Amino acid sequence: MFQIIKKEEMAKGTIIRFDIAAPNIxxxxxxxxxxxxxxxxxxxxIPLTVADKDEFAGFITIIFQVVGKTTALMRSLNVGxxxxxxxxxxxxxxxxxxxxxxxxVGGGTGVAILHHVAKAFKDAGNYVIGIIGARDKDMLxxxxxxxxxxxxxxVTTDDGSYGLQGFVTDPMKKYLDERDDIxxxxxxxxxxxxxxxxxxxxKYKIKTMVSLNPVMIDGTGMCxxxxxxxxxxxxxxxxxxxxxxxxxxxxxxxEKRNSLYQQDEKExxxxxxx
Amino acid sequence: MSHEDIKNMKSKTFLxxxxxxxxxxxxxxxxxxxxxKFKSSIKQNDLEVEISPYLEASDRKFSIPVKDGxxxxxxxxxxxxxxxxxxxxxxxxxxxxxxxxxxxxDSKLIPFSxxxxxxxxxxxxSKADIRKITPKIKRQEMPEQDPKMRVxxxxxxxxxxxxxxxxxxxxxxxxCKNPKCVDGCPVNIDIPSFIALISEEKFDEAAKxxxxxxxxxxxxxxxxxxxxxxEELCIVGVKEEPVAIGRLERFVADYERKMDLVxxxxxxxxxxxxxxxxxxxxxxxxxxxxxxxxGYNVTMFEALHEAGGVLTYGIPEFRLPKSIVNFExxxxxxxxxxxxxxxxxxxxxxxxxxxxxxxxxxxxxxxxLPWFMDLEGEYLGNVFSSxxxxxxxxxxxxxxxxxxxxxxxxxxxxAVIGGGNVAMDCARTAIRTGAKExxxxxxxxxxxxxxxIEEIHHAEEEGINFKLLTSPIxxxxxxxxxxxxxxxxxxxxxxxDSSGRRRPVPLENSNFTxxxxxxxxxxxxxxxxxxxxxxxxxxxxxxxxxxxxEETMETSIPNVYAGGDIVTGSATVIEAMGAGxxxxxxxxxxxxxxxxxxxxEVVGVS
Numbered sequence: 001m002f003q004i005i006k007k008e009e010m011a012k013g014t015i016i017r018f019d020i021a022a023p024n025i026x027x028x029x030x031x032x033x034x035x036x037x038x039x040x041x042x043x044x045x046i047p048l049t050v051a052d053k054d055e056f057a058g059f060i061t062i063i064f065q066v067v068g069k070t071t072a073l074m075r076s077l078n079v080g081x082x083x084x085x086x087x088x089x090x091x092x093x094x095x096x097x098x099x100x101x102x103x104x105v106g107g108g109t110g111v112a113i114l115h116h117v118a119k120a121f122k123d124a125g126n127y128v129i130g131i132i133g134a135r136d137k138d139m140l141x142x143x144x145x146x147x148x149x150x151x152x153x154x155v156t157t158d159d160g161s162y163g164l165q166g167f168v169t170d171p172m173k174k175y176l177d178e179r180d181d182i183x184x185x186x187x188x189x190x191x192x193x194x195x196x197x198x199x200x201x202x203k204y205k206i207k208t209m210v211s212l213n214p215v216m217i218d219g220t221g222m223c224x225x226x227x228x229x230x231x232x233x234x235x236x237x238x239x240x241x242x243x244x245x246x247x248x249x250x251x252x253x254x255e256k257r258n259s260l261y262q263q264d265e266k267e268x269x270x271x272x273x274x
Numbered sequence: 275m276s277h278e279d280i281k282n283m284k285s286k287t288f289l290x291x292x293x294x295x296x297x298x299x300x301x302x303x304x305x306x307x308x309x310x311k312f313k314s315s316i317k318q319n320d321l322e323v324e325i326s327p328y329l330e331a332s333d334r335k336f337s338i339p340v341k342d343g344x345x346x347x348x349x350x351x352x353x354x355x356x357x358x359x360x361x362x363x364x365x366x367x368x369x370x371x372x373x374x375x376x377x378x379x380d381s382k383l384i385p386f387s388x389x390x391x392x393x394x395x396x397x398x399x400s401k402a403d404i405r406k407i408t409p410k411i412k413r414q415e416m417p418e419q420d421p422k423m424r425v426x427x428x429x430x431x432x433x434x435x436x437x438x439x440x441x442x443x444x445x446x447x448x449x450c451k452n453p454k455c456v457d458g459c460p461v462n463i464d465i466p467s468f469i470a471l472i473s474e475e476k477f478d479e480a481a482k483x484x485x486x487x488x489x490x491x492x493x494x495x496x497x498x499x500x501x502x503x504x505e506e507l508c509i510v511g512v513k514e515e516p517v518a519i520g521r522l523e524r525f526v527a528d529y530e531r532k533m534d535l536v537x538x539x540x541x542x543x544x545x546x547x548x549x550x551x552x553x554x555x556x557x558x559x560x561x562x563x564x565x566x567x568x569g570y571n572v573t574m575f576e577a578l579h580e581a582g583g584v585l586t587y588g589i590p591e592f593r594l595p596k597s598i599v600n601f602e603x604x605x606x607x608x609x610x611x612x613x614x615x616x617x618x619x620x621x622x623x624x625x626x627x628x629x630x631x632x633x634x635x636x637x638x639x640x641x642x643l644p645w646f647m648d649l650e651g652e653y654l655g656n657v658f659s660s661x662x663x664x665x666x667x668x669x670x671x672x673x674x675x676x677x678x679x680x681x682x683x684x685x686x687x688x689a690v691i692g693g694g695n696v697a698m699d700c701a702r703t704a705i706r707t708g709a710k711e712x713x714x715x716x717x718x719x720x721x722x723x724x725x726x727i728e729e730i731h732h733a734e735e736e737g738i739n740f741k742l743l744t745s746p747i748x749x750x751x752x753x754x755x756x757x758x759x760x761x762x763x764x765x766x767x768x769x770x771d772s773s774g775r776r777r778p779v780p781l782e783n784s785n786f787t788x789x790x791x792x793x794x795x796x797x798x799x800x801x802x803x804x805x806x807x808x809x810x811x812x813x814x815x816x817x818x819x820x821x822x823x824e825e826t827m828e829t830s831i832p833n834v835y836a837g838g839d840i841v842t843g844s845a846t847v848i849e850a851m852g853a854g855x856x857x858x859x860x861x862x863x864x865x866x867x868x869x870x871x872x873x874x875e876v877v878g879v880s
Binding site: 089224250260 | 577578579587615616617618621622623642643644646648652653654655656658659661662665666669670671677678679680681751754755756802803804807
């Protein structure tokens with residue numbers, strides 16, 4: 001059993017932040033890794049990327065968007081409540097080293113993970129340019145935290161209610177046009193967004209890492225539900241990823257698989273409402 | 275009949291004895307013990323004689339003190355009070371008068387004689403005589419749930435033996451002096467002994483006999499491929515069907531559990547040494563039980579939220595009820611084994627970290643990385659690996675959706691690719707969860723199907739189709755990117771390959787398309803990479819499995835042992851248990867030996 005020790009609602013309650021007491025995982029988890037969580041005995045196993053940790057206090061931070069039955073159930077939990085199972089860390093950590101200037105591009109809830117990885121890149125001595133986007137001002141998360149360590153930070157909203165109006169790819173393109181010292185793009189967000197980012201950076205021939213978060217059950221390489229085609233080979237996000245070279249990922253396949261599961265998600269939520 | 279004949283007789287034969295006059299049985303059951311009872315007298319003192327009806331148990335009881343050599347004056351049936359003394363013959367051994375009675379081995383009765391001199395041997399039957407009068411008992415069938423009914427539920431299919439059928443089946447065992455069946459068992463269960471105990475109605479003792487070498491009899495009795503192990507070598511099987519060893523094993527284990535006769539075993543003197551078992555599947559459970567019994571402190575680490583490994587996530591409820599798996603795991607916990615769930619070794623803790631805290635480690639993580647076939651369209655929705663499909667259904671209980679949150683994969687026309695036990699499990703799960711048509715697609719012919727015969731039989735009964743000598747080559751999706759059809763090619767069998775099975779060769783221009791809306795790929799698994807990512811010094815073979823010393827199961831890292839599928843590739847539950855047993859024995863030898871050495875060193879220094 002894992003206790004929730006802090007809860008924070010973000011983006012008008014559509015995104016939730018939990019600090020969960022999990023000392024063993026907190027000791028081990030590195031930026032980019034995730035945990036598998038099961039709320040109760042009848043619950044499903046869902047993967048959630050770790051947004052932060054405190055190994056001394058022994059907790060991990062997860063930030064999730066309420067999209068389905070399980071996340072809706074999780075929103076109803078409060079400080080002191082228990083989560084039945086948290087297993088991890090899972091996946092390979094992000095490959096963080098000192099390489100120079102990098103752009104970190106995050107969208108939606110992806111910013112939660114992005115900020116953990118971005119901080120690590122900054123700590124490794126890189127010049128970090130952050131670009132984060134959201135649908136509107138209310139949906140924007142972790143701006144302050146990102147601003148705290150990014151050397152430059154650009155915020156975009158789809159409707160222009162805050163920051164620049166447009167998509168994260170607009171300022172990214174501008175940077176790529178203006179600067180020639182960018183060594184790496186690291187992006188996390190909706191699959192469509194990551195796909196766009198990769199399409200653009202491919203033209204500039206700049207290495208781009210994406211962090212994928214598809215449906216999975218066990219998170220240990222057992223089920224193959226999280227398979228994705230990378231460089232024409234089947235890879236499992238849970239054990240071979242979640243980070244992959246974005247230029248080699250078959251995004252068309254990934255989007256199709258993902259859209260199918262989103263329908264399942266809606267049905268599952270419908271059942272929970274009944 | 276001479277004593278030589280007696281020596282040839284089947285050991286511990288139960289001799290049902292009857293009066294030749296009134297045909298009533300002499301056998302009396304007192305306090306669970308069986309005795310043949312007679313009336314007699316010595317020096318005009320009335321006497322009751324009780325004789326063990328088991329061959330070789332030559333116990334005799336007398337109601338008044340009798341010395342060896344005393345002569346019984348008569349031998350009288352307690353039921354009809356007629357004398358049993360024969361007027362024609364005398365004891366071959368001592369020449370005394372003999373009492374005549376009838377001995378039955380089931381339907382036939384034959385004369386049998388007993389010496390009246392106290393302390394003299396029985397006169398008995400020859401083994402050949404016994405065989406002659408023993409009517410052939412057919413291999414006992416287990417009653418099963420009707421196929422029409424069971425395709426609508428997840429209840430176990432066979433109901434198991436009753437005490438009567440189990441005892442009948444047990445009588446079929448020849449009690450071979452040099453039993454071949456034991457050699458066929460990866461953990462060398464003393465099969466004749468436990469079967470003999472069944473025929474003596476000592477079911478709980480039979481269970482304990484099995485447990486001397488196998489910690490999971492209820493599981494193995496259900497899922498072992500007996501037909502290619504113990505039962506394949508059974509001598510009875512040369513001429514008729516072999517003794518149903520697996521069903522008997524299942525019977526005694528179930529009997530012990532259901533009658534609440536499971537008792538805590540004696541645990542050896544405690545050491546302060548600690549053992550880490552990585553993975554709680556059959557291999558891990560065996561090592562944990564063995565080492566705990568030897569007095570070690572065992573901690574078992576499991577990555578998932580439930581223990582049992584393949585027994586929990588893989589084998590469906592209707593073949594292995596989870597209540598049985600949980601019972602066995604609870605038993606280990608009661609023995610003192612610590613269980614740490616949600617621990618991914620290689621991530622949450624590394625092997626190196628375990629080595630700092632434990633004296634010995636056993637890695638039994640299984641071969642849990644599913645293989646796909648690299649076909650076009652394999653990414654499509656409703657194309658599952660068998661692992662994903664079974665994990666959803668068994669571990670996550672998706673078949674109970676929406677009571678459980680994990681969505682149930684739904685297909686009307688389901689194709690299962692592969693012909694092993696896992697393929698059968700998937701097909702039979704699919705038919706139980708509403709599929710209208712389920713087809714096993716296998717590239718070789720029927721004789722090469724690797725699944726247990728019983729599972730193939732069950733699948734057929736439940737209406738599963740078999741498309742043999744066929745292999746998929748491409749999947750087609752609908753506009754939602756869910757699979758809607760597959761293109762297949764027919765095969766023929768060519769020359770045998772390295773595994774000895776004939777290699778399937780595609781037939782040109784034999785392509786055809788099948789409409790399907792779900793595919794389950796059950797073509798095997800490979801080694802899971804997680805533990806190796808943080809343990810690069812663990813030596814592996816070309817295929818990626820852990821290299822061990824086969825005598826000890828020790829890996830390239832001292833005090834780290836491994837066994838089961840992560841060493842051999844996909845194999846059986848019992849083979850993993852066999853490997854676990856070898857590892858536990860070697861680990862104990864090394865760790866206890868090391869302890870003595872340390873002591874000597876200490877003594878040497880002082």
